[in-house]
Amino acid sequence: MEVKDCVAVVTGGATGIGKALVEKFHQEGASGLVVADLNFEGAKEVAENVDGLAIDCDVSDENSISQLISTTVDTFGRIDLMVSNAGYVTIGALEAPDKELRKMFDVHVMAHLWAARYAIPHMIEAGGGYLLNTASAAGLLTQLGSLHYSVTKHAAVSLSEFLSISYRNHGIKVSVLCPQAVETDILNNSPTKDLLSDQGEGPASVDGVITPEDVAISVVQGLREEEFYILPHPQVAEYLSRKGDDIDRWLAGMNRFQQKLFPDGNSPGDWLIS
Numbered sequence: 205m206e207v208k209d210c211v212a213v214v215t216g217g218a219t220g221i222g223k224a225l226v227e228k229f230h231q232e233g234a235s236g237l238v239v240a241d242l243n244f245e246g247a248k249e250v251a252e253n254v255d256g257l258a259i260d261c262d263v264s265d266e267n268s269i270s271q272l273i274s275t276t277v278d279t280f281g282r283i284d285l286m287v288s289n290a291g292y293v294t295i296g297a298l299e300a301p302d303k304e305l306r307k308m309f310d311v312h313v314m315a316h317l318w319a320a321r322y323a324i325p326h327m328i329e330a331g332g333g334y335l336l337n338t339a340s341a342a343g344l345l346t347q348l349g350s351l352h353y354s355v356t357k358h359a360a361v362s363l364s365e366f367l368s369i370s371y372r373n374h375g376i377k378v379s380v381l382c383p384q385a386v387e388t389d390i391l392n393n394s395p396t397k398d399l400l401s402d403q404g405e406g407p408a409s410v411d412g413v414i415t416p417e418d419v420a421i422s423v424v425q426g427l428r429e430e431e432f433y434i435l436p437h438p439q440v441a442e443y444l445s446r447k448g449d450d451i452d453r454w455l456a457g458m459n460r461f462q463q464k465l466f467p468d469g470n471s472p473g474d475w476l477i478s
Contacts, residue, residue, distance in 0.1 A: 293347075338360075
């Protein structure tokens, strides 16, 4: 898929990866750009710089996403690329509140589902379209220290697989974006940011922290090649291969890595029994 001349919607588009994607799509010649975010002022600023449309959108609310899709089609006549990108991270294991998991599931999983539910019919009517769901390398491997992030990002990958299989014959293509550490404000937006700051850069930064602009370059290339996994950190492919080859060895290795990260026995899983 070429971004040139397409109508693209990006949720979480006011900052970070979402903002970089909007700007890169503009550079690539997208004909219509919708910047959706709870941070409406930020979305308006980004949209103004790319001659796009800003929409106030809460991705944890189905009606808000339905309205986002309807407004896009009413304004531009179609939707070619739906980028479901909004997300955040928390820290915690079995002791973390269930309500936090339910909220994160809405943002990381249900938001992708609702985007597909309302965008796909328009895409099929137009002859096809593309879904890009932002997950994480955590959705392919795991996120040490964050049960909720790991579970919801795995679910996001699984949902993306299902969509790719189920709607491929209707002209719908799907990619899932799975980076490791990226220079964004995701930590500052976390409800548990004080706990996250205690970890320093965190386990996801082991292979380096890249910029949102780096991610955007990988996305455009991945869309062009129509790759299901878009991996801005190429090391993730090797880790995934190791996991598939010998899951028991991989689990043992990840446990050793966790002990190295938390040498004083203060990993999230230890809080429950301390």
